[in-house]
Each structure stands twice: as C-alpha cells, then as structure tokens.
Amino acid sequence: MIKTNRILIALIMCIAIVTGMAFANGQQEAAMAADGDTLDIVFINDGHVAPYHVAWLGGFEDAIKAYNKEFGGITGHWLSAEGSLEKMIQQAEATINQDPDVMFVNAINTKAFEPLVKKAQDQGIIWIAVHSPMESADYSFTLGDVTNGYNQGLALGAYYNGEANVAIMLGQAGNPSGEARREGILKGLAEYPGVKVIAEQPADWDTVKAQSIAENWYTQFPELDAISGVTDAYLYPSIAIAENRGIEDVTFWGYDGDIPILEEMKAGKVGCDILLSGTREGWAFVQTAYKVTHGMKVDKVIDFYTPPVMTEEVYAMVKANGFPSDIEVYMVDKALEVAEKGYLEFGPDSVK
Amino acid sequence: MELSKAGFKGKFRISASKNVRYLFLIGLIIVVSTFFTFINPKFLSLVNIGILLRSISVLFLLSMGMTFVIITGGVDLSVGSNVAFAGAVGVLTLQATGNPVIAAIVTIAAGAAIGFINGYFVGKLDLSPFMITLATMALARGLSLVLYKADAISVTNEAFLWLGKTSVGPFPIVIVFDILVFLFIKSLLNRHTFGRDVFAVGSNLKAAHLLGRNVNMVLIKVYVLTGVMAGISSIITIGRVSSGQPWAGLNLEFDAITAVVMGGTSMAGGEGSLVGTIIGVIFYGIIINGLILTGANPYFQSVAKGLILLIVVVLDQVQKNRSAE
Numbered sequence: 001m002i003k004t005n006r007i008l009i010a011l012i013m014c015i016a017i018v019t020g021m022a023f024a025n026g027q028q029e030a031a032m033a034a035d036g037d038t039l040d041i042v043f044i045n046d047g048h049v050a051p052y053h054v055a056w057l058g059g060f061e062d063a064i065k066a067y068n069k070e071f072g073g074i075t076g077h078w079l080s081a082e083g084s085l086e087k088m089i090q091q092a093e094a095t096i097n098q099d100p101d102v103m104f105v106n107a108i109n110t111k112a113f114e115p116l117v118k119k120a121q122d123q124g125i126i127w128i129a130v131h132s133p134m135e136s137a138d139y140s141f142t143l144g145d146v147t148n149g150y151n152q153g154l155a156l157g158a159y160y161n162g163e164a165n166v167a168i169m170l171g172q173a174g175n176p177s178g179e180a181r182r183e184g185i186l187k188g189l190a191e192y193p194g195v196k197v198i199a200e201q202p203a204d205w206d207t208v209k210a211q212s213i214a215e216n217w218y219t220q221f222p223e224l225d226a227i228s229g230v231t232d233a234y235l236y237p238s239i240a241i242a243e244n245r246g247i248e249d250v251t252f253w254g255y256d257g258d259i260p261i262l263e264e265m266k267a268g269k270v271g272c273d274i275l276l277s278g279t280r281e282g283w284a285f286v287q288t289a290y291k292v293t294h295g296m297k298v299d300k301v302i303d304f305y306t307p308p309v310m311t312e313e314v315y316a317m318v319k320a321n322g323f324p325s326d327i328e329v330y331m332v333d334k335a336l337e338v339a340e341k342g343y344l345e346f347g348p349d350s351v352k
Numbered sequence: 353m354e355l356s357k358a359g360f361k362g363k364f365r366i367s368a369s370k371n372v373r374y375l376f377l378i379g380l381i382i383v384v385s386t387f388f389t390f391i392n393p394k395f396l397s398l399v400n401i402g403i404l405l406r407s408i409s410v411l412f413l414l415s416m417g418m419t420f421v422i423i424t425g426g427v428d429l430s431v432g433s434n435v436a437f438a439g440a441v442g443v444l445t446l447q448a449t450g451n452p453v454i455a456a457i458v459t460i461a462a463g464a465a466i467g468f469i470n471g472y473f474v475g476k477l478d479l480s481p482f483m484i485t486l487a488t489m490a491l492a493r494g495l496s497l498v499l500y501k502a503d504a505i506s507v508t509n510e511a512f513l514w515l516g517k518t519s520v521g522p523f524p525i526v527i528v529f530d531i532l533v534f535l536f537i538k539s540l541l542n543r544h545t546f547g548r549d550v551f552a553v554g555s556n557l558k559a560a561h562l563l564g565r566n567v568n569m570v571l572i573k574v575y576v577l578t579g580v581m582a583g584i585s586s587i588i589t590i591g592r593v594s595s596g597q598p599w600a601g602l603n604l605e606f607d608a609i610t611a612v613v614m615g616g617t618s619m620a621g622g623e624g625s626l627v628g629t630i631i632g633v634i635f636y637g638i639i640i641n642g643l644i645l646t647g648a649n650p651y652f653q654s655v656a657k658g659l660i661l662l663i664v665v666v667l668d669q670v671q672k673n674r675s676a677e
Contacts, residue, residue, distance in 0.1 A: 174502030
C-alpha cells in the first residue's frame with residue numbers, strides 16, 4: 001500500500017513538472033501577445049511523424065524568434081493533429097476562439113474545413129491553406145506538387161535513358177498533396193514509354209510502413225531499378241534496407257529536400273530530390289504572415305519555389321538524355337545551404 | 353441476517369469507492385479548469401464551452417457504447433473506422449436518394465452491421481474481441497476508402513447536416529441529443545434485464561451461462577449497440593464538417609477506451625458505470641481543449657495525457673487494494 005501511494009505521489013509530481021514546463025511556454029507567449037502591436041501566428045499541421053515535420057516546425061519556431069527579435073511583438077505556436085480529422089477540427093475551433101492574426105492550416109482534407117474558414121474570416125483571422133489550395137481561404141501556400149513530381153519523374157526517366165523498372169511509394173490515400181505528387185511523377189515517367197511502373201503502394205507518410213514495403217519490393221522485384229517516393233521520409237528506410245541486403249543497383253528519387261537526403265546525393269544513391277526543405281518552409285510561413293499583415297503584396301496562391309536538386313554528374317547525364325535545360329536545377333551544395341539556412345531567403349532582412 | 357449485513361457493507365463499500373473516484377475526477381476537472389482559466393481566461397468563455405461540448409459529442413456517444421463492451425470484458429477497436437464506414441454508406445445513400453431520413457437510417461444500419469459482425473464472432477464463435485475488432489477496424493476503414501474513392505464528398509443537404517451543425521448561440525444542439533441518448537442508455541444498463549445480463553456476462557461468463565442467460569445474444573446486442581453509436585456519431589461528424597470523410601474517426605477508439613477507463617469501468621469486465629464514463633469524457637475533453645487553448649508545446653501534450661491516464665489507473669488500483677484489504 002505504501003509502495004502504491006509513493007508511485008501515485010511520484011506520478012503527481014511528474015505531471016506537475018510536465019504541465020509546468022508546457023505552460024511556461026504558453027504563458028510567455030500569451031504575455032507577449034498582450035502587448036500593443038502584435039502578430040500572433042498559429043500553424044496547425046496534420047501530423048508530426050516525419051523528419052520533414054521536425055525540420056518544418058523547427059524552422060517555424062526559429063523564424064518566430066528571429067522576427068520577434070527584429071520587429072518585436074511576434075509570437076506563434078504550432079499544433080499537430082496526429083492524423084486525426086476530429087482532433088484537427090477541434091484544434092482549429094479552439095484556435096479561432098483564441099483570435100490569432102494568422103492561421104496556417106495543413107488540412108487533412110480541405111472540404112472538412114470550409115465551414116471553419118468562414119468562421120475564422122468573420123473574426124478577422126487570415127486563413128492560409130497549406131499545400132492543398134482552398135478557394136475560400138485568404139491565401140493558399142502551395143508547392144506546385146504536380147510540376148515537382150513531373151520534374152522528378154522526368155529526371156528519373158532521363159537518368160535511365162528511357163528504360164527502367166520503377167516502384168513508387170505514395171502518400172495517404174485521398175490526401176490531395178500526395179495524389180498531386182503521384183500524378184506529376186507518373187506524367188514525367190510517361191514521357192519515356194520504356195519506363196515501367198512495376199509497383200505503386202501507399203505508405204501513409206509513415207517510415208515504418210515504408211520499411212516493410214521496401215523489403216517486399218526488393219524480394220518481389222529483383223529487376224527493380226529505382227524507387228520513387230512522394231516524400232524523403234520513405235528514402236531513409238529504403239536506402240538502409242538496400243545497404244543491409246547488399247543491393248547496390250537501385251537508385252532513389254526523393255521529394256522534400258531533407259538535409260540528410262541531400263547529403264546522401266553526394267554518395268550517389270539519390271538521383272534527384274525536390275527542394276522543399278522543412279526548415280525553409282517554416283521560415284517562409286513567418287515571412288508570409290509578416291507580409292500579409294503589413295500591407296505587402298502577396299499573391300492569393302503563394303507558389304513556394306521548389307526546384308529539383310541533383311549532383312553535377314547526374315545533371316550532366318540527364319541533360320544529355322533530354323532533360324529540359326530550361327528547368328532550373330539546384331546543385332547539392334547550393335541546395336544544402338538554403339535548406340539549412342532558411343533566413344537567407346525568408347529572414348527578417350527579406351521584408352525590410 | 354449476518355449475510356445480508358455483510359452484503360450491505362460490501363455494496364456500501366463499492367458505492368463509496370465509486371463515489372470517491374467520481375469526486376476525485378470532478379476535483380481534477382475543477383483544478384485543471386481553474387489552471388487553464390488562469391493561463392487563458394477564454395477557457396471559461398461560453399464560446400469555448402460550446403466548442404468543448406461539440407468536440408466531445410462524438411466521443412461521448414462512442415464511449416457509451418464502449419462502456420457496455422468493456423463491462424462484458426471485451427473491447428471494440430473498430431468504432432473509429434466504423435464512423436468512417438457508416439458515414440460513407442450514408443453519404444452515398446443520400447446522393448442516391450436525396451432523402452435525409454433514409455440516409456440517416458441506412459447510416460445507423462451500416463454501423464450496426466459492423467457491430468453485428470463483431471458480436472457474432474465474439475458471441476457465437478467465442479473469438480477474441482481484440483482480434484475480431486482489430487480485423488473489422490481494418491475492414492471498415494478499407495471499405496470506407498473504397499466507397500469514398502479515398503476522397504471526401506461534400507454534403508449540402510441541410511436536414512442531414514442539422515444534428516452536427518446546428519447551434520443555439522454558442523451551444524451545439526447535439527449535446528441535448530447526447531443527453532437524451534445517455535438517459536435512454538443509462539436506463540437500459542441500470543433498470544433493464546439487458547443491463548443486468550451485461551454485468552453478469554462480464555463478471556463471470558460461465559456462471560451467467562449456467563444461470564440461463566443467453567450469453568451469445570447479450571454479446572451480439574452489446575456490439576450492435578456500439579455499432580449503432582458509431583452510426584449516429586458519423587451523422588454528427590458529417591454535419592460538423594459538411595462532408596463525408598474517409599479518414600473520419602481515426603484513433604477515436606483509443607480516446608473512447610481512455611475515457612471509459614478513466615471513468616472507472618474495469619478492463620477486466622463486470623464493473624463500470626455510464627456516469628463515470630461521462631465524467632471521463634468531460635475530463636479528457638477539457639484536457640485536450642485546455643492544452644490547445646493555452647498554446648502548450650505539443651510534445652508535452654501527449655506526455656501530459658499519458659501521465660493523467662497513468663495516474664487514474666494507479667488510483668484505481670490503489671482503491672481496489674484498499675477495498676480488498
């Protein structure tokens with residue numbers, strides 16, 4: 001009995017410490033928001049499972065700090081719905097009640113949020129739809145998913161000079177961004193009739209699912225030449241398993257611009273990646289919020305610049321095989337620099 | 353005489369222990385609400401209370417069904433996916449017929465059908481509730497994706513949306529509906545033979561069988577009831593978001609189990625109450641809402657939720673140990 005009481009007391013102490021730590025952050029932000037001319041930004045994301053998300057939210061937090069240091073009165077926080085539609089709606093409703101200035105919402109499905117967009121706008125909150133555009137939103141922050149996917153597919157086809165067996169790992173079924181990336185990749189590959197898509201499988205943005213899919217593919221398709229992913233998150237387990245099994249003739253084609261994957265490009269395993277970069281995007285959010293609340297001109301659909309990234313060797317090879325030279329390609333070192341240092345493109349200096 | 357005295361004492365002890373638990377949870381609700389209000393005064397605003405009530409309305413219904421299942425010693429992991437599946441059937445019926453009443457009936461029937469499959473395999477074939485409902489969880493989610501073609505379908509029929517969408521001032525009408533359902537379900541559990549059978553099956557399955565209870569039928573009815581709750585929940589969800597969503601209800605089964613266990617229903621079966629479940633749902637809803645409203649770091653939110661559940665489970669064990677002593 002004494003033992004269980006002690007456990008109970010220990011748990012109560014734990015909960016007090018954890019909630020104290022959690023709220024210290026919230027209270028500090030609330031206190032700052034109470035001061036005069038402020039900008040309060042909330043970012044509601046659909047999940048927090050991939051390395052991209054970690055970089056994204058990290059970039060967002062760093063940008064908030066940098067902008068606040070430069071201009072003062074800028075606060076922000078993020079929420080993760082952990083893939084649950086109900087949780088995301090609850091988070092959006094509670095956030096609207098908090099009355100921030102700008103809300104970025106990476107909706108699980110945009111149709112579910114139409115009623116809330118109006119509610120937010122009625123309260124004077126600027127709603128920025130993330131990745132999946134919404135007609136009703138004040139702004140949509142898009143990635144050009146179809147074009148990016150097309151570029152990836154085109155580079156892959158050119159790399160193999162139009163003859164390859166490709167497997168594609170997809171996003172969650174029905175997710176607009178994932179579907180658009182798939183559409184683009186297939187369009188790009190379709191430019192090369194000799195390229196065969198031998199497998200397509202959704203991995204739900206989940207690295208663990210990607211792992212078992214890759215394992216199955218390596219066993220099932222010995223003729224496999226390339227794995228194309230709609231997110232870099234799939235490349236980590238796919239590359240690791242290939243290494244463990246001594247598979248050396250499969251190449252990987254990514255999408256996200258994760259720094260570790262860009263570094264893998266130098267080792268020659270990754271053929272092409274799409275430079276989103278979570279860090280970059282996090283910084284771009286804060287820059288966008290600052291612009292739209294300070295009367296600067298911003299397009300209703302903000303097309304985030306996301307060029308393909310290759311090594312010089314791969315670029316030379318694909319160009320020789322017909323990859324269009326009018327598509328701007330970043331070399332790895334340049335991509336790594338902007339991916340790591342979001343402030344270079346989107347820092348406080350960019351809005352002065 | 354002595355026996356009846358002992359019986360009275362035992363009953364009194366169980367009732368007192370239950371009350372202590374409720375008081376503890378209510379105390380916790382008061383403490384955390386005060387804390388959240390201190391951090392953000394909007395927590396106690398009417399608008400936020402309305403948001404809170406709307407957000408727990410679906411969990412409330414699912415948890416009521418789950419309470420019955422857990423009292424029988426089972427668990428239903430399919431309820432979240434069933435919300436999506438029943439919604440898909442309902443939305444497609446609405447598209448085909450244009451009749452909201454038929455669509456609503458079909459939605460509830462679809463939910464009940466998944467419940468019947470669960471109940472049949474658990475009750476008639478004596479298979480593990482965990483495994484069966486794990487299978488139907490995947491089945492229902494898969495069917496939902498197939499029916500929706502993995503994309504949401506907008507719903508504009510105001511009559512079909514009414515329950516989930518309508519508010520009087522800041523207060524959602526669905527809460528009144530939830531209360532009516534609660535009163536009906538509570539009388540079913542506490543004042544009806546069916547309710548006594550549910551407790552009997554959960555306390556001792558073999559004894560219930562020997563006493564002439566139709567154990568199979570009781571289990572089938574319990575899972576069908578949970579399926580019906582999932583069907584109603586899907587109508588509310590569709591109303592709330594003006595669309596049918598293939599990923600609706602994701603992980604709601606775990607929230608429902610958490611709320612039910614917090615409310616004092618024993619995972620071992622044979623013990624539980626709907627009042628406890630309500631308090632559990634409210635407490636859970638307050639924690640989630642408060643953490644959002646105060647801008648607490650999401651990394652800590654999961655930790656806080658996990659610790660709260662752990663504390664309630666440990667408290668439960670402490671109480672049981674005391675009762676045993």
